[in-house]
Amino acid sequence: MRIDKCWFCSSAIYPGHGITFVRNDATAFKFCRSKCHKNFKMKRNPRKVRWTKAYRKLAGKELAEDATFEMERRRNRPEKYDRELVKKTVQAVEKISGIRKKRQDRHHERRMARAKAGQVAQDKAALEQQIHLIRAPASLRAKAKDAPAKEKVKVAAEQRAGDAMQE
Amino acid sequence: MGNAPGKRRVGGNSKTKKWHKQGVRKKFEARHIDQVWEDVRKPPQLVHSNKAGPQGTTSVAEHDEEVPGLGQHYCIPCSRYFSNAGALATHEKTKPHRRRAKLLLASDRPHNQVDAEVASGMGRPDNGPRLRSAGGVADMAE
Numbered sequence: 001m002r003i004d005k006c007w008f009c010s011s012a013i014y015p016g017h018g019i020t021f022v023r024n025d026a027t028a029f030k031f032c033r034s035k036c037h038k039n040f041k042m043k044r045n046p047r048k049v050r051w052t053k054a055y056r057k058l059a060g061k062e063l064a065e066d067a068t069f070e071m072e073r074r075r076n077r078p079e080k081y082d083r084e085l086v087k088k089t090v091q092a093v094e095k096i097s098g099i100r101k102k103r104q105d106r107h108h109e110r111r112m113a114r115a116k117a118g119q120v121a122q123d124k125a126a127l128e129q130q131i132h133l134i135r136a137p138a139s140l141r142a143k144a145k146d147a148p149a150k151e152k153v154k155v156a157a158e159q160r161a162g163d164a165m166q167e
Numbered sequence: 168m169g170n171a172p173g174k175r176r177v178g179g180n181s182k183t184k185k186w187h188k189q190g191v192r193k194k195f196e197a198r199h200i201d202q203v204w205e206d207v208r209k210p211p212q213l214v215h216s217n218k219a220g221p222q223g224t225t226s227v228a229e230h231d232e233e234v235p236g237l238g239q240h241y242c243i244p245c246s247r248y249f250s251n252a253g254a255l256a257t258h259e260k261t262k263p264h265r266r267r268a269k270l271l272l273a274s275d276r277p278h279n280q281v282d283a284e285v286a287s288g289m290g291r292p293d294n295g296p297r298l299r300s301a302g303g304v305a306d307m308a309e
Contacts, residue, residue: 005280005283005284005287005289006283007278007279007280007283008283009283010283010284010286010287011287012287023199025202028280029280030280041191041195043194043195043199043200045277045278046278046282046283047278052286053283053286053287054278054282054283054286056286057286069285069288069289069290070290071290072288072289072290073289073290073291073292073293074284074289074292074293075292075293075295076292076293076294076295077293077294077295100288
């Protein structure tokens, strides 16, 4: 029994599910559901359809290159049965999936952190540009009058601090 | 004759539906992008001889009278037959043809089953060590 992967969305196809299309040059295309089959018939490119794994990996949404991805493979050469080996493999599968999960989670966290930082920067820029919507321009001008003096002091203080550090 | 009371006519114009269906079918039955991608990288005689259609398929094994120009004039990037050499030459000067030819040569290999498996978190297929020398039957890699 083999659990195949969908040609379009890369999800697992369990026995009894999906459909296979064999083109007249003997290439087999396996699809997990009619949604993927229909998208294939419409000649859509999975790399450009945002809900497929191919897109998500290429766009950096998910962890793409990692040593843990090298374990599961289509092996076209049957291994000689060995009880010990099977035992070890089953143990390794568990361990490796755990490691992979952690790495994927970390990738997601980093992505979210980056997205959040970008959003904050965007919000700040928007606030600066559209400040006149929440504050009267007259009061802003009054504030700007005081501000330069304050900033000057601050910079000077910083410089002194920097000099002290160098010494 | 109208519809029975309370019944709405559904399905639209049957003639339009037929044309649409035929168009979609025709587009799907043409050579797929991954086949054409490989075709443009092969020597032309391996893709198309004047006696038989696109090689590597059973779609057009031998040209019959239904193929334009008896299959003598074939454009590989567009996978299209033309009725005479002049028409083919004119076609090769058109913008859609040039755009397509350029894109096919510049683009990466189109998506395939191996790509789908790699995207799902699998490694590349493992075919083990080669049992026989190069050119033997054991060479199953891609």
